[in-house]
Amino acid sequence: xxxxxxxxxxxxxxxxxxxxxxxxxxxxxxxxxxxxxxxxxxxxxxxxxxxxxxxxxxxxxxxxxxxxxxxxxxxxxxxxxxxxxxxxxxxxxxxxxxxxxxxxxxxxxxxxxxxxxxxxxxxxxxxxxxxxxxxxxxxxxxxxxxxxxxxxxxxxxxxxxxxxxxxxxxxxxxxxxxxxxxxxxxxxxxxxxxxxxxxxxxxxxxxxxxxxxxxxxxxxxxxxxxxxxxxxxxxxxxxxxxxxxxxxxxxxxxxxxxxxxxxxxxxxxxxxxxxxxxxxxxxxxxxxxxxxxxxxxxxxxxxxxxxxxxxxxxxxxxxxxxxxxxxxxxxxxxxxxxxxxx
Ligand SMILES: Nc1ncnc2c1ncn2[C@@H]1O[C@H](COP(=O)(O)OP(=O)(O)OP(=O)(O)O)[C@@H](O)[C@H]1O
Ligand SMILES: [Mg+2]
Numbered sequence: 190x191x192x193x194x195x196x197x198x199x200x201x202x203x204x205x206x207x208x209x210x211x212x213x214x215x216x217x218x219x220x221x222x223x224x225x226x227x228x229x230x231x232x233x234x235x236x237x238x239x240x241x242x243x244x245x246x247x248x249x250x251x252x253x254x255x256x257x258x259x260x261x262x263x264x265x266x267x268x269x270x271x272x273x274x275x276x277x278x279x280x281x282x283x284x285x286x287x288x289x290x291x292x293x294x295x296x297x298x299x300x301x302x303x304x305x306x307x308x309x310x311x312x313x314x315x316x317x318x319x320x321x322x323x324x325x326x327x328x329x330x331x332x333x334x335x336x337x338x339x340x341x342x343x344x345x346x347x348x349x350x351x352x353x354x355x356x357x358x359x360x361x362x363x364x365x366x367x368x369x370x371x372x373x374x375x376x377x378x379x380x381x382x383x384x385x386x387x388x389x390x391x392x393x394x395x396x397x398x399x400x401x402x403x404x405x406x407x408x409x410x411x412x413x414x415x416x417x418x419x420x421x422x423x424x425x426x427x428x429x430x431x432x433x434x435x436x437x438x439x440x441x442x443x444x445x446x447x448x449x450x451x452x453x454x455x456x457x458x459x460x461x462x463x464x465x466x467x468x469x470x471x472x473x474x475x476x477x478x479x480x481x482x483x484x485x486x487x488x489x490x491x492x493x494x495x496x497x498x499x500x501x502x503x504x505x506x507x508x509x510x511x512x513x514x515x516x517x518x519x520x521x522x523x524x525x526x527x528x529x530x531x
Contacts, residue, residue, distance in 0.1 A: 224415050342369050429508050454492075
């Protein structure tokens with residue numbers, strides 16, 4: 190699969206979106222996995238597909254990377270139709286699957302050279318690209334050891350390094366950090382950001398909302414075979430309520446005074462009063478719904494001052510992607526009530 194670009198170099202610019210899909214459908218037997226999904230991913234951006242287990246994320250990646258055919262709809266990747274021009278798609282993309290493509294019996298370096306062969310690079314070019322990527326992915330010391338001796342994080346890095354051998358302009362990363370410890374995860378995020386700064390388009394699937402929040406320009410939440418919502422992390426967070434200001438007290442009597450004053454103000458519906466606060470007697474904390482805007486905060490602070498309420502700690506909470514995910518996919522948070530809500 191020869192390409193017009195090489196690892197480390199800036200890939201040739203893609204005209205039009207990197208990925209465009211309209212009405213993609215896929216069923217297995219009578220189970221509908223994708224029920225008409227549309228995607229539009231600008232070149233050079235990071236797109237994250239989120240969804241619970243079994244939502245169809247890997248299925249979408251497989252269709253877009255030409256590993257399986259859709260039952261309906263259309264998709265173009267790097268301007269090539271996945272159904273009629275799969276070779277064009279394959280020449281432009283790299284795929285790191287959910288499950289490792291690394292051969293454990295051979296060394297990391299041999300895995301890389303094998304990929305270079307598959308991409309028809311000359312021996313000399315294959316060695317050059319391999320050395321460059323092993324260095325970039327901090328695998329030089331391990332390069333001559335069998336890959337089965339690698340840790341999960343090293344194996345994942347090798348997996349992605351192998352994906353980059355052909356210099357793809359678009360890469361699909363199916364759960365690139367699942368099973369990695371926080372340090373390895375942050376390393377992987379750094380690597381992904383570097384790819385993006387080289388102009389590569391990244392399509393990633395993830396279970397980690399924080400990961401989508403960190404990396405993605407746009408996020409789509411897949412549920413029941415459809416895109417339940419799509420937007421930037423901030424846009425998605427604005428879709429659901431849950432923003433509030435939390436006031437915490439250390440002195441129980443100050444807490445009780447504040448709780449009573451707030452309740453009275455709410456009951457009286459006095460102008461400028463704070464709307465119904467939730468109380469947390471155990472934590473000596475009050476939660477007042479708020480969009481977190483400067484204007485609302487100022488009026489709340491003014492009201493607290495005038496009511497003689499002085500909290501020991503004031504924090505502003507906006508809904509996070511976890512809240513969005515649970516709201517959109519109808520799943521519940523195991524073992525604990527939803528964060529920030531009593
Ligand atoms: N080859 C197949 N034959 C039959 N059913 C399949 C096949 N591949 C996937 N499925 C089903 O399609 C659904 C979506 O699977 P998919 O692997 O795309 O989900 P996913 O979102 O990637 O999940 P996970 O988060 O667990 O990786 C699942 O119910 C799965 O069992
Ligand atoms: Mg999957």
